[in-house]
Amino acid sequence: MRKDEIRPALLMILPACLFIGALAIFPILHAFRISLDRRMPVFGISYFVGLDNYRFLLQDPRFWQSFLNTAYFSLLSVSLELALGLLLAILLHGSFRGRGLFRAVVLIPWAIPTVVSARMWEWILNPDFGLLNYLLQQIGLLSSPLNWLGDRVLAMHALILADVWKTSPFVALILLTGLQMIPEELYEAARVDGAGRWQIFRRITFPLLLPFILIALLFRTLDAFRIFDLVYVLTGGGPANTTETLSLYAYKLLFQTLQFGYGSAVAVATFLTVLLISAAYISLLRRQHHG
Amino acid sequence: MDSRTRRVARRSIFWALLTGMATFCLLPFLWQLLTSLKPTSEISTLPPLLPTRPVFDHYLAVFQDRPFGRFILNSVIVASLTTVSCLSIGSLAAFAIAKLQFRGRNLLLFLALSISMFPPIAAVSPLYLIIRILGWRDTYAGLVVPYTTFALPLAIWILWSVFREIPDELYLAALVDGCTPFQVFVRIFLPLAAPGIGAAAILVFIFAWNEFLYALTFTSSEAMRTIPVAIALFPGLHEVPWGEMAAATIVVTTPLVLLVLFFQRRIVSGLTAGSVKG
Numbered sequence: 001m002r003k004d005e006i007r008p009a010l011l012m013i014l015p016a017c018l019f020i021g022a023l024a025i026f027p028i029l030h031a032f033r034i035s036l037d038r039r040m041p042v043f044g045i046s047y048f049v050g051l052d053n054y055r056f057l058l059q060d061p062r063f064w065q066s067f068l069n070t071a072y073f074s075l076l077s078v079s080l081e082l083a084l085g086l087l088l089a090i091l092l093h094g095s096f097r098g099r100g101l102f103r104a105v106v107l108i109p110w111a112i113p114t115v116v117s118a119r120m121w122e123w124i125l126n127p128d129f130g131l132l133n134y135l136l137q138q139i140g141l142l143s144s145p146l147n148w149l150g151d152r153v154l155a156m157h158a159l160i161l162a163d164v165w166k167t168s169p170f171v172a173l174i175l176l177t178g179l180q181m182i183p184e185e186l187y188e189a190a191r192v193d194g195a196g197r198w199q200i201f202r203r204i205t206f207p208l209l210l211p212f213i214l215i216a217l218l219f220r221t222l223d224a225f226r227i228f229d230l231v232y233v234l235t236g237g238g239p240a241n242t243t244e245t246l247s248l249y250a251y252k253l254l255f256q257t258l259q260f261g262y263g264s265a266v267a268v269a270t271f272l273t274v275l276l277i278s279a280a281y282i283s284l285l286r287r288q289h290h291g
Numbered sequence: 292m293d294s295r296t297r298r299v300a301r302r303s304i305f306w307a308l309l310t311g312m313a314t315f316c317l318l319p320f321l322w323q324l325l326t327s328l329k330p331t332s333e334i335s336t337l338p339p340l341l342p343t344r345p346v347f348d349h350y351l352a353v354f355q356d357r358p359f360g361r362f363i364l365n366s367v368i369v370a371s372l373t374t375v376s377c378l379s380i381g382s383l384a385a386f387a388i389a390k391l392q393f394r395g396r397n398l399l400l401f402l403a404l405s406i407s408m409f410p411p412i413a414a415v416s417p418l419y420l421i422i423r424i425l426g427w428r429d430t431y432a433g434l435v436v437p438y439t440t441f442a443l444p445l446a447i448w449i450l451w452s453v454f455r456e457i458p459d460e461l462y463l464a465a466l467v468d469g470c471t472p473f474q475v476f477v478r479i480f481l482p483l484a485a486p487g488i489g490a491a492a493i494l495v496f497i498f499a500w501n502e503f504l505y506a507l508t509f510t511s512s513e514a515m516r517t518i519p520v521a522i523a524l525f526p527g528l529h530e531v532p533w534g535e536m537a538a539a540t541i542v543v544t545t546p547l548v549l550l551v552l553f554f555q556r557r558i559v560s561g562l563t564a565g566s567v568k569g
Contacts, residue, residue, distance in 0.1 A: 008472040009391040013399060016384035016443055023440040024406045027417035034416065091309050104555040105313050108320065111547045111558075113501035115519040116540050120319040123326065123533060131322050134337045165319065170562070177563040226410035229503040233523050247412040247504075254416050255508065264416060271413040278408050 028271065031264045039261035053265035063266060065241060066249040067273075073156065073245065074224035077163045081220055082213065084164060085171025092172065093179045110169040118233035121162040125149055152242045155235050159243055163230060167223070171216045178212030179205070211288055218281040225274050246270040320544065327537035334533050349538035359539060361514060362521040366500055366543075369431055369517055373438040373499040374492050380439065381446030382488065386476045388447070389454035390462050400451065407444035411504050422509050429515045437505055442495045449494070449561055453487030454480060490561025493554055497547065518543045 035053055039046045057063050092103055109117065124131045125148040133145040148158045182205065190200050228247040231237060237244035237252070244252075250270060253263030326334060328345040353359045388396045418437055427433035457480060465475040481488070503519040510516060516524070522543065525536055551558065 005391040005472060006393045009387045009393040012383040012387035012391070012473070012476075015380045016447065017399075019380060019436075019440045019443060020402065020406055023418065023421070023437055024409070024414060027414035027421070028409060030417035030420075031413055087308070088312055091305065091312065094305075096305075100555060101552075102309060102313060103559065104552045106316050107551045107555060107558060108548055109316050111497055111551045112320070112544050113503070113519045113522070113547075115501075115503050115523045116544055117319065119522055119525075119536060119540050120323050123537065124319055124322060126533075129335050129337050131318075131337070165315070169316065173559055173562055176559075222408055226412065228412060229519070229523075232503075247410060250412045251415075251504070260416060267410070267413045267416070270410050274408060274410055278405075 031271075032268050034260055035262075035264035035268045037261040039264075040259055042258050049261070053262050054269075056262065057265050057269060062241065062244075062249065063269075066244045066246050069156065069241075069243060070225055070227070070245040070247075073160060073163070073227065073243075074221055076157075077160045077167075077224055078217060078220045080160070080164045081168045081171045082217065084168040085175055085216065086213075088168060088172035089175035089179055092176055106169045106172060108169075109166050110173075112166070114166060114229040115233050117166050118162060118230050121158070121165070122149070122234055125158050149235055150239055152239055155239060155243050159231060159234055162234060163224065163227070166230075167220060171220060174212055174216040174219075175209060178209045182208045211285065214281065214285050214288060218278065218285070221277055221281070222274055225277060226270065246273070320548070323537045323540050323544075326533060327541050329534065331534050349534040350542065352535050353538045353542060357521075357535070357539075358513065359521065359542060362516050362518050363543065365431075365515060366518040369434045369438070369506075370496050370499040372431060372435045373442060374496045376435060377439045377442045377446050377495050378450075378488060378492055381443050381491070382450050382481070382484075383476070384443075385447045385450035386454050386480055387472075389451050390459070390480075391472060400447070403444040403447045406441070407448075411441070415504060415508055418505070419508055427509070429510050429512050433509045434499075434502075434506060434517070437509075438499045438502060442498050445498065446491050446495055449491040450484065450487060453484045453491075457483055486557070487561070489554075490557045493550065493558055494561050497550070500547070 036048060036050055037046055038049045038052070088106060092099065092106065112120075127133065127145050127147040127150065130145075130148070132148070133142065136142040137145070146154060148154045186204050186208075187200060190204055195203070226247050227245050228251065231243055231245050231248050232251070235243040237248050246266065247270060250263055250266040253259045253266055257263075325341060327349050328347070329342040330344070330346045330348070333339065333342060384399070387393075388399055422428055422433045422437075425433075427436070461479055461483075462475055465479055466472070470478070501519060502517075503523065506517045506520045507523065510520065522536075522539060525539065526532070
């Protein structure tokens with residue numbers, strides 16, 4: 001039946017396939033190919049070295065530092081975003097006057113370009129006349145201003161703060177949809193049975209929200225692991241590479257020191273890590289779905 | 292009595308938390324706005340928090356001393372072209388996947404999803420070579436074409452979930468009446484899916500407006516900069532002109548803030564359809 005649809009279907013999906021094939025799949029395969037070369041076009045160097053770049057990568061302390069930086073950044077920012085996003089979603093779920101306006105206000109950080117939000121935070125974190133130091137000193141938490149972006153430990157946490165500000169709304173939105181899909185009757189039944197608020201949350205809200213939590217976590221972890229623009233503008237990877245992430249390190253290799261071969265190897269390693277993370281999440285989601 | 296005090300307490304906590312959250316979300320934006328209105332002499336001192344006498348010098352400087360009008364125009368052109376091309380290509384594919392019978396439809400959806408997962412940095416250097424070979428450096432095409440590719444998964448997922456909701460009977464009845472699948476798509480499904488297409492359009496537009504890595508890499512002349520690149524490369528080598536920077540960030544975020552305020556509902560439905568269904 002309806003066999004004649006193959007031709008129109010092919011014609012309809014063809015443009016999309018062309019774009020994705022030529023500008024997404026081909027480049028990624030090509031990047032993998034280049035990662036097997038020692039390639040620095042400015043010096044006219046280009047020859048095949050097999051897996052040498054990857055062998056070098058495994059012993060490159062800067063690669064491992066950027067890997068750990070990225071992992072630390074992702075773990076902390078995604079956990080905070082989940083906590084804050086859940087709180088926001090619960091607050092925005094009920095019905096109250098001005099709900100639409102509050103939802104719109106909460107969405108603003110998400111819509112602002114990351115680069116612009118990085119500039120806004122750079123100004124707030126400014127050591128000499130930044131708002132954060134001023135407020136902390138006013139309420140007596142700080143006696144002297146801190147150099148947020150110039151300190152080896154503080155800089156990473158400043159990045160996390162800016163990321164949490166920017167993307168908690170996204171998590172909140174996904175969880176809000178989840179909350180709205182839980183039928184009201186379930187809550188009523190539980191209340192009739194005399195369940196307390198905490199019990200209702202643990203027995204009804206949380207389990208039914210879990211798939212949405214996993215999806216939000218998947219998207220956020222992937223985004224955090226490929227973070228580039230926020231770091232590029234806010235810290236540039238400094239001080240002393242303590243905030244350099246995988247994407248930033250790959251970018252510097254590719255476009256600043258022009259090591260196309262090794263830079264591609266770092267980019268491919270980033271890709272593979274992201275792939276592993278998504279595979280793990282997807283298998284979790286599957287198990288959730290079936291169990 | 293006791294339960295009433297509890298209810299009042301609960302409501303106060305609710306509003307306190309909500310106001311706190313809203314302040315947290317708005318504060319950086321508002322602080323930037325206040326800074327942009329302060330004369331340069333007041334920027335480097337705290338207090339006062341509020342400008343004693345608001346000035347618009349920084350806004351003038353952004354448009355007179357720097358080509359911010361041009362940057363905004365570039366971003367508008369790139370984001371609009373991306374939205375149009377991405378939605379025309381994406382809605383065709385989404386319709387075929389949602390309504391036509393052929394093998395490999397799930398594979399296509401999965402492919403789209405995996406494209407949305409890979410890190411932009413992994414494709415940037417081969418893309419750079421392709422764009423150089425095509426002579427597309429410093430052109431709109433050099434940004435619009437890759438943006439279309441990378442926004443396609445988002446568009447396909449949202450539109451697929453929209454088309455899937457439209458009953459099959461409509462499609463089959465139109466076929467019986469002698470329409471080709473393409474005619475059904477244009478005449479029946481596109482109009483019915485208009486709200487969903489609007490949601491996808493806003494999201495693709497915001498994606499293209501905000502993209503940074505490719506814009507930074509594929510453009511080199513100042514006249515071709517998009518807003519994120521202009522903001523990133525704003526400061527001089529040694530000092531940042533904070534007043535102008537604040538004015539520039541306000542100028543480029545205001546349209547987005549308005550977009551969000553007006554289309555909040557649509558953005559929410561689009562985002563959640565694209566990320567949660569399936």
